Amino acid sequence: MQQPIPIGRSKSADAPEPQVDPVCKMLVMPETAAAEYEHDGKSYYFCNPGCKERFAADPERFLRRESEFPDSSLLSPVSHSSAEYTCPMHPEVVQIGPGSCPKCGMALEPKEITLDDAPDPEYVDMKRRFWISAVLTVPFFVLVMAEMFVDFNSIFPSWPHGRASNLSMWIQFVLATPVVLWGGWPFFERAWASIKNASPNMFTLIAIGTGAAYLLSLAALFVPGWFPVEMRDAHSGLVPGYFESAAVITTLVLLGQVLELKARSQTSSAIKELLRLAPENATVVRADGSEEVIDLRHVQAWQTLRVKANEKVPTDGELIEGETSIDESMVTGESMPVEKSAGSKVIGGTINGNRSFLMKAERIGSDTLLAQIVKMVGEAQRSRAPIQRLADVVSAYFVPAVILVALIAFGVWLALGSLAYAIVAAVSVLIIACPCALGLATPMSIMVGTGHGAKNGVLIKKAEALETLEKVNAIVIDKTGTLTEGKPTVRNVIPILLSLKGTNIIAQGKAEGRNPGLEGQAESLPEREQQSVDQILRLAASLERHSEHPLASALTKEAESRGLTPLSVTDFESITGVGVRGAVGSQSVAVGNQKMFPAKTQSREEEELRKRGLTVLRVALDGEFVGLIAVADAIKPSAKTAIDHLHKQGIQVVMMTGDNRQTAEAVAKELGIDQVFAEVMPQDKAAKVKELQAQGKIVAMAGDGVNDAPALAQADVGIAFASGTDVAIESADITLLRPDLDGILKARNLSRATMKNIRQNLFFAFVYNIVGVPIAAGVLFPVFGLLLSPMIASAAMTFSSVSVIANALRLRSRQL
Structure with a gap:
């Protein structure tokens, strides 16, 4: 139930809260009020000295008006007069109920847009x-x-x-x-x-x-x-x-x-179009298997919901049974339906395809993505x-x-x-x-520009970012997930056989099955060498299953597809930007990039793999280098076109990645990227942004991880992806619902169009x-x-x- 906003407060109240000017009904904060007056042990706050003088002349007149008309009170939660209204020209002016701005005289507008069809008084x-x-x-x-x-x-x-x-x-x-x-x-x-x-x-x-x-x-x-x-x-x-x-x-x-x-x-x-995306009802599946259609407002988190063919998804959650394709264009701007299966996240307000599925509600009401979009656009x-x-x-x-x-x-x-x-x-x-x-x-x-951006998956947090983005002449982007699909796969495993002799790891489990995805490697290798490939992959995957890095999931999925049972790992340690290490039985295992093994020079095979744009991980057993694992992340089809468009607008595109320089430069060459910051540690990202700013660049930074937050805050415009962490989104000025360069290009085009207007x-x-x-x-x-x-x-x-x-x-x- 809506809590009424107090008119006056007792002297014992501690926490500052909005107060209603009893004369003009504007909302004022005690610490910034233009005047204060004490009456019957309560302090009343005013937007200007004139209101205070009128109140002081006859306090009972204004207080009596509140008590005589409770039904038409500004505190009624169901009427026009219960809502907060603000001035589009002077957003600091806020009052309860409609009226006119005391500064410019314009009619005030509801602070929060709703689907209330009642006419504007x-x-x-x-x-x-x-x-x-x-x-x-x-x-x-x-x-x-x-x-x-x-x-x-x-x-x-x-x-x-x-x-x-x-x-x-x-x-x-x-x-x-x-x-x-x-x-x-x-x-x-x-x-x-x-x-x-x-x-x-x-x-x-x-x-x-x-x-x-x-x-x-x-x-x-x-x-x-x-x-x-x-x-x-x-x-x-x-x-x-x-x-x-x-x-x-x-x-x-x-x-x-x-x-x-x-x-x-x-x-x-x-905003109203976005609000209309949410359906009015949802089908709840009870514990006994029965189904009931209820009002969406009564849906609780973690309830199981049935979404029928061609229905709107009622709220944010996770698909738990069935497969389908969902049209998310109205929220993310993605024109093609997105395939969903068990474990996939679904967004409330999007439209299901021609197959039914079960989902678990996770976020409801004001916590949904749709509600957050509306709130962000309004602000x-x-x-x-x-x-x-x-x-x-x-x-x-x-x-x-x-x-x-x-x-x-x-x-x-x-x-x-x-x-x-x-x-x-x-x-x-x-x-x-x-x-x-x-x-x-x-x-x-x-107002129009930010609303139009929201319809196209571009959420502007503040108008200043919209203005600054037009002036940006350098955009720093991460490789994984922005330029690439963010779904890396293992492409090659190269063992160093001499290092594997006498180890007791093979005895702990036998490889079953082969993965044709390793460029035919499994079919062409002798049995003993294939066992070595499996052993290296098994060792690496056993460690990486304790990590949340995108490359870790690639290794664990490859091991699962080859039927390799993970080994028990103790003393696991993850070193940000470097790799992971731990113990398997009595032997120590380490998997990481060159920084994990600084004394080891790059082999010819390793160099060739990196020149092809592959990310190479080194695997060591008891401190001895035993093999290489090459991982590839496919470049997004839209990346090259988007970069070309940014170049036409005079923007320098900079790629910043923790990956090896040869791998990063191979990707940059393919896409026509102007500058590469490779082998960058997470804590050094903000320094790289400063380096560009010191050259006179106006820099936009796009990122999605916790370690991107300092760089996002340092950049002139921070751009986060809705699929990223809350910390990154909070640090950014603009949030994109799709993690790709098309979203960045749309944000830039929106900025230019709005500023021109x-x-x-x-x-x-x-x-x-x-x-x-x-x-x-x-x-x-x-x-x-x-x-x-x-x-x-x-x-x-x-x-x-x-x-x-x-x-x-x-x-x-x-x-x-």
């Missing part, structure tokens, strides 16, 4: 206000436009001169008042909040502009004597009003809000890219600068033109300026405001006789915000 409210305002605005807008072509006073010659125009003004007043005061009320509320919080924003400008036009019109209608005779219309004798400007501007801004909220709701479509969308700082700096001075320009325009036009022109120019400047376009330019692209948005927002504000002020009037109407300025302002969001949404269709 902000969108519903704005839509209702827009349609009612539009119904009231259109008739008198037509009326005002008609007055420009028809003299109403001439239609009614029996009326006193000017009465028809006066009646028209009264009709405008009646129709405009509900539009401005009711339809535009949220704008005035947000403007007032911005003034209280000393954070002037777009709504400050809108409120000043529409408010000035409406109040001026009221004065012209009710107290025309206040105005000089020069302001009166030559035909009607009346002081002109601006009811139509105030109403049309309000209606157009409402339309802009409706379009913006609708477009912003689509930025989370990628990334609320992070800020460094490029956003430019817009933040400009926005901080933008609104005051616009107000200053409006005052200058008013003064200039009043001195050189007329009061009517001065009002039109000032209102137009206030209305056309759009700081929201600047503020939305980066967050909207980040951000620059387009920023360019448009800057150019729009730099060009629009002077035009609204009237700089074109001396040349073209053009003075922008406030209504046209309002339409332009609406277009600017919506166009920024629409441009960001284009990222959804970008091929990575």
Whole structure:
């Protein structure tokens, strides 16, 4: 059950926890709260001093409101008001329930995206206000436009001169008042909040502009004597009003809000698509063999589940019975179905093929891969890219600068033109300026880009990594599992027979069967030499079955396929980056690379094997070198193409491996890799990354092991694979669901596309405001006789915000 977030806490509380500002309902942390007030032994925390002053004036008023309306409380776990909401432009602003940002005035969004189909209350409210305002605005807008072509006073010659125009003004007043005061009320509320919080924003400008036009019109209608005779219309004798400007501007801004909220709701479509992957039900297999369909929320870890043909896999787990192929494209981006058999891991939300299987649930609810993806994407969308700082700096001075320009325009036009022109120019400047376009330019692209990346198996942890990855000019990658399949197999075993004479290992077990995978070696060797091959393999496999290294599994699988029974090993020791050693009976056995046997020079056979790109392990018995085991890991078919694409983007590809230099260089030559760091110990990986950075390189590092964590943290961008360790994933900035170069290439392409989109948005927002504000002020009037109407300025302002969001949404269709 959801725990309520406290409003106020007792003085004895120790652990800091989020508190609810009792006035505005924003979440605040005690240690960072702007103000604190103690009442009845409890401390209450506030987002700004103004909230504290209101609370201190009448604490019971705000506390009573909480107790009187428990059903509609913000703490209700089932309503819109129970969720945390945040601002896309100011992610540090968090409050319980919907509302508007006290800094920029924008409608807040749910912090956690869900599949709740309930309509957005902000969108519903704005839509209702827009349609009612539009119904009231259109008739008198037509009326005002008609007055420009028809003299109403001439239609009614029996009326006193000017009465028809006066009646028209009264009709405008009646129709405009509900539009401005009711339809535009949220704008005035947000403007007032911005003034209280000393954070002037777009709504400050809108409120000043529409408010000035409406109040001026009221004065012209009710107290025309206040105005000089020069302001009166030559035909009607009346002081002109601006009811139509105030109403049309309000209606157009409402339309802009409706379009913006609708477009912003689509930025989370990628997350919602991921959420829809999870099925609603699961089939549980009971201990007696009976099956029951239950709600997915009731599934427990370690329960046995039946997944039928063409059904969605209900949760993460392990296949325990049956074989199938599963379409994982919606999670990993892998287009081809993946074959699964007993022991294979399956991912919740993926689609089963045409065969049924049994699985054991391992991770459920928020622990599943799907849930972790959604959480990571949500956090990334609320992070800020460094490029956003430019817009933040400009926005901080933008609104005051616009107000200053409006005052200058008013003064200039009043001195050189007329009061009517001065009002039109000032209102137009206030209305056309759009700081929201600047503020939305980066967050909207980040939100859409990270969501699109998640659909393609690229999980961005923070926006800064997305920006840095575009600048990367060197990528360091591991050989095993990234360039290769990560499934090494034994390709050759070479015994040194003299060293095997007199040993008592053969007597402990006899080889059975042959493995044709050793390039025909088993069929062509004499029986005694074949026994030596089996003996070396058996010795090595007996040690390696205690290790978790990928090469260890290759040796143990080969021994199993040849029917070799493992020997008992004591005193086992694994030396990271070197090899393993232990005792079999009274004899010591060691298996490892050249570093395990530094005194032994490389033989001709060993050199030839390494030149062919094989990894060579040396085997020693009682300190005497007895043989070689060559292991091959097939190169992934996509590796060469991906490296070519990275080269075309000007990126240097560096391979870092603990393998022998000859083996590493053979693989590098085949794939066209630029630089090789071979025989690198795990603890030295971070130093190699530093070495590249010292050369002026911006480095991305891809890895998946615990020993990769320091290098991932050292790199400018750390890239981990979801199949790797938790430590590596935690140290990385980007997580790939597929451990291959295609995923790295997709991440790079996503970074380039997102940053290009951000620059387009920023360019448009800057150019729009730099060009629009002077035009609204009237700089074109001396040349073209053009003075922008406030209504046209309002339409332009609406277009600017919506166009920024629409441009960001284009990222959804970008091929990575």
